[in-house]
Amino acid sequence: MLTFLILLPIITALVILAIPGHYRFVIRCVALLGTLETAIWAAVLFFRSVPGTPDFQFEQLVPWISAGGLHVNYHVGVDGISVGLVLAAAWVGFAATAISWDIERENKLFYILLMMMISGSLGAFASLDLFFFYFFNEMALVPTFIMIGVWGSGPDRQAAAFRITLYLTLGALVALVGLVALYAATGTLDVTELRRQLVDHPLPIKTQQRVFPCLLFGFGTLAGLWPFHSWAPQGYACAPAATAMMHAGILKKAGLLALLRVAWPFLPDAVAYWMPVLVWLCLGNLLFCGFVALRQRDLNLLIGNSSLAHMGFAFLGLASMNVIGLTGTVLVMVAHAFLAGLSFALTGWVRHQTGTVEMTRLGGLLRTMPFIGAAMILCFMAGCGVPGFANFAGELGVLFGVWKGTMFSLHAWVLAAAWGGLIIAGVYMMRAIRLVLHGELKPEWHEVSDANSGWRRLPFVALLVALVLFGVAPGILTRRIEPAVVEIVKMARHRAVPDSLVGATGAVQP
């Protein structure tokens, strides 16, 4: 079933490939149907997955290379951590396809690339073999660069495409070095195999110390960890809406997932060692990026920076290193997937209608766009951590987790700063609503149109429903996430060096 889900967008892409380029309507319909089916199957998968167990479900293993010292298998499966992300990837993928209805130029190629992104991110979330994880991740990344370069907008889109390519390729390379080193140390890249091997014999601390920074900074760059973040806002501002949705919403989470899958359970000593550094970098995301967002006049840059601030929450939860915090992190990841997807879909609509996302040039749009405007208000409310949306549940989990975390003594200040980040978020989100939606309607925007048909509204509604559903009943997610997280925390207890010693060396003192 999981393989079918991953292949579905690829099959769609192949069908599109076979359709001559000038049948635009047919291409759009095929793409839409393909992703709709993916979304439906992902929902089925999500609700059929059994909560309350740490095991991988819908597992499938196909031996691939087994020659000499090299063992690589196609191994997929989901647990509570990834099942929510798979759902988010399929839904945001569908929404991204649906809002790309108006793409005119080269739309065949556009849809094929988009399908590759969807398939790649689904594959990355489902892979239990790190080789395939890497492969799928790259398969989704490469179209990102092309799409920004070809369909992007704005005068500096070439520079943005260049920058995002450079950062992400370098990040991926650094992460690859870490993975290869891990392979060299253990002889396997399979997560379940690694777990079996390392549960009783943790890696020597030296190896951990060598591998961990590569993973942290490599995957961290992919997820926008401060100060390796500056590719993100610019890249999203120039990207076509669908690309920004997929990348900011979905692909960014692959880096975090890899950290959760590999670094946290298998390199616990190094995690403890690097914790203070990570905390400071989180604060960079939370506060620094928040302040930068305050300065923006371009709505997309604002959202790009705010999404970095949200990543700060995810990293902070990772740093807490306990069940509550890690559960919160996964919740934040899923919630932010829907949120970022929704935000960029909405700004995409505004840009399509008005030709600009410069906030000071807009104004009073709620009058002419009641639906989009209302959705945007809800979306921005979710973005500043208002309860009722999934983001709040995740952030609450992270805050509680950090409080409980005994790993570093700074926690009160870290918490205050994190929560302060949300207040800053309130300031810039309110400002954006005030400038774009409230106030007097400018005469040049009297003619812009709202999303009027049910079909046009569907992508926005689908994402909003997910945000509210998981906000009102986060238990649906946490019941699945928690057991898997407990496994990670359990693994992390098997340290090469006991806690007391680390404390004595002062390594964890911030």
Added chain:
Amino acid sequence: MDAHVLEHAAESGSRLQDLAWMVLFAPLITAAGTHMFLRRERSLAAGFNIAAVALSFVLSVVLFAAFAGETVAGSPFSWMPVAGMDISFGLRLDNLSLLMLLVVTGVALLVMLFSTGYMHEDPGYSRYFCTLSLFVFSMLGVVLADNFVMMFVFWELVGVTSYLLIGFWYDRAAAADAAKKAFLTNRLGDFGFLMGILLIWSATGTVHFGTAEAFLTAHPLALGSMASLAGVLVFMGAMGKSAQFPLHVWLPDAMEGPTPVSALIHAATMVAAGVYMLCRVFFLYTLPANWPDWLGFLQGIPASSIVAWIGGITALLAALIAVQQNDIKRILAYSTLSQLGLMVLAVGMGARLSAPNAGAAMFHLFTHASFKALLFLGAGSVIHACHHEQDIWKMGGLWQRMPVTFVTFLVGSLALMGVPLFSGFYSKDDILATSLETGPILFSLAVGVSALTTFYMSRLLLVAFLGRPRSSGAGQALESPSSMTWPLVILALSSVFAGWQIFGVSQFLTRHFLPEYRTHEFDPLFGPFNHNPTAAMFGFGAVLFGMSLAARIYYGAERDPLPGLMGRLARAMRHRFYFDEIYEATVVPLHDAAAAIAGWIDRWIISGLLVRGIPGAVEIAGRALRLLQTGNLQTYGLWFAAGAVLLAVFTLKR
């Protein structure tokens, strides 16, 4: 109290308390229904939403009759089940929440009825009722919550829905700005609230009110050096919602919303939520004072004193400002601030009593809800009649043209001033008596505030309703339609009677804090003079003083003579003691500067250096690699062999 809880949890046959869920959700369901199906059906939308709130009101009455005097709590719904922070949602019915349910649903119902007349011409009629229902839902959630997190969730939703209501006319810049300001100021307060919740959770291991209270009663030192800090942090939440100094700046601006909204959220519900919450977590303020080292200079000062002083300062400042405002709604807004200050003061002082008890604060909240809603709606009626004129100096002589509005407004004003026989007298007396027992300074402050209250309300009455009409609008004003006057009459009745001892509201509330409390004397009308004659005489004296002073200055006045009499002080009062200007000059530039610095670093250091640096590094690496790339097959072979050896060495060494 815990025995009750267990008893009701065990008994599963009659689940009358489950009606409370219906009270809570009825407005939400109609709000959603209206939004989806009734956006163009104006009268249907209004009727539908009014019916829901009416249902909530009726059910609240049933619940009140069934459960008064008991505590029923249960948390059947698990919201976020994670080991260690198991948060479940449930409702809590006790004297506090039962009474508050009546206040919220009752006032909301009347406000909605009034709105059918007031908002009749507005194109956003359906949206208005939908948002109003949503607001009532969030407020009921705050009232019924049985744990901190659930209260916080609804607390924030109250903030969001009030944002929508204040910014209802969002294309007016002033309304949009006011909504934004209200939301952000509230968030600032909530910052502390959540931190306080975390502190309490980490010390007691629970977020449920009942369990936390039981735990802290058994182990008063459980919070350690954080005891007072937790109290103050939680109080920050109340400072935001109840608009206490220095976070009070949002409330007067929030008058930009439709007037019935002001009546609802700024009289009976949202701003009362802060005081209600303080009473709910009253057990925090009776803990012994204890501060962490870095706040050592506060050692010995209990959290409750800070609460009381903030309340007192707010009450005094706001009353002074109200004296020099000319906009009828702003006078009422500052009066609300001042009364909320008194309630907060009563909470703080109540915690210092020998038998800690915040009954006075809740009692005043209860009476204030009806007379302040009456005053706001009356002001709405006046504004409606005068074609949206809000300056009292452009009114005058309205008593002849709008008799019902005038009489009801008069009743509301007398209640607010605290004239004997009107409800406000009894509740204000409770506050005065409480503060007299605990400290002379705050007592005299409260008496002063009550004199000022009488003064500015008399001024409002004399200028707006008596004298001769000072504008054509006032000259042609007509009494409002009956949909608007009936709610006024009902509220006027409750503004008179709500305080009478026959109804026993004060005792009922006191028993929430002191279950054994029974009063001995029983005098339905003049109890305060027997119970605590000093407090009652001072209160009465303040009323007489304020009234006669206002009559001397304002009777028949055409212009405000006060600026001439008081000069600079009057100007400062008119300009609200320059708080907005001060914030404008300090907070805004500060965070602009922080943003500018962050933006600069992001642009020039992180992006600049790293991004322009990396291509440079790539360039250098490229040049270096070009040296290796000779095109000679043998060289490549050599490099390949070297690489293989390196790999082998690396593999063998590990």
